[in-house]
Amino acid sequence: MSDSKAAIGALLKGVVSERKRVRAAGRAWLNFGRPALIEKRDHIFIEHVRSHQGVDSPEQVGNDRADVIAKAFLNKGSKLPPALYLTHSEETFILCHKGNYIQGDIRNFMKSIAKQKMIERWKIKAPRQSEFFLAFPHQVQSQAQDVWRRAAEKGEGNAWLYFIFGTCQMLPTQHRINKHIKDPHARSCLLCLGGAIDNMAHLWVCPAMAGAQSELQMKVDSILQQYFPFASYKLESRQSRLRRQWYIHAKKDLARSIPDNRLVILTQDFWNKNKHKEFIPLNSFYHELLLAIERERNHPNLRWSVRSSFLSILVEEFHLNVEGFATPLSHSNEFQYWCSESAADQEFGALGSFFSYDLSGKNTFGFIQEDDPASAGAVITRTEKFIEASCSSRVLLLLPSTIHHKFITIAHLSGCPLFLNHQDVSNFSLVLAVNKESILTDPINCRLGSRTAERVVSSCSDSRNYRR
């Protein structure tokens, strides 16, 4: 009689192969009694009894008796010197590692040691590649099994390669491919053309991957909400809390001078510029905003504002991402970046001045006013400098038709209401300065020029009709 199912299972196996015998858990004891058991198997019948259920049935009495005998031998054995059971009855040698006897399966043991050694070497030789694995060893291993299985099922070997490169932070980003090239622009992202270095960290924030990023975020959110208590209890993010406070603070005093939607854009600009700071004083936004308004008042913004419907067509057709001349209170939402001639505007995220910041590698929109021919020469000289760069650069200029230049003229716009605050405008030209690299990354359709011109004209006449 026995109350141990594991012991019964092990004993019932009878004769086993050498391989199985060596790999059996607790094989020293098991193998000790196995030959005798095999010899007497005809007379032995093993039955399972539930333990400690009383002594009513003969089986229970037997089990109880077996316990008593086992205890007696245990007491007896603990007082005796160690018995040389293993080397006498079974193996003639014992494996020992760092002072520990290896009792279980030697192959598993060797595998675990080899793995440990490999991880240690990996840590030293490639600290960057082992970063994810060391942070999440179990997750990476179980995911590796999952990916391997699915890649094999679908016959997509590349998925498995992608997983390996991904977990080792070795995806072929521009930074990785071109890091030996001295030109800093060789490493910038080709997807968003924002000029940022295209490395693994950029993958998570690249604007061109926004779709995939938000999908990942949604999936993580749904898993959290499904499995964690209180997950539906929403905490307000730092961004949302601070921007709400700034908005309310500024709204109280400046409601009349700044429209609501502009105030929202300003809080966003200020947040983007300061989000890396641990502490942002509550009144710092208001303070900076007052200064910006003051600057605008002292140097009134003489720029005409270009219609946003017109700007959005240009941004879409020419893949623009920088507004060349703007201020915190007037920059367009269509562009990712903007430049301002005032250094103080960098508090609201301005890149710097069109004339001093290096805009090579970006797609910029610039606008020269009719009554400002003096600066036109400087803008054109600066534009020529950008497109001499070896990285893909383009500048789209909206300038009076009378100004001389060497760029491609996309369209002549005469009598169109391009501006919000000026109706009676004479002739303007849309002019594109572009280098060879830029045409390669963002090809320009030859017919696109005329198509754009048509769209522009129709959008302008639409708005004119609307205004009438």
Ligand SMILES: [Zn+2]
């Ligand atoms: Zn990017």
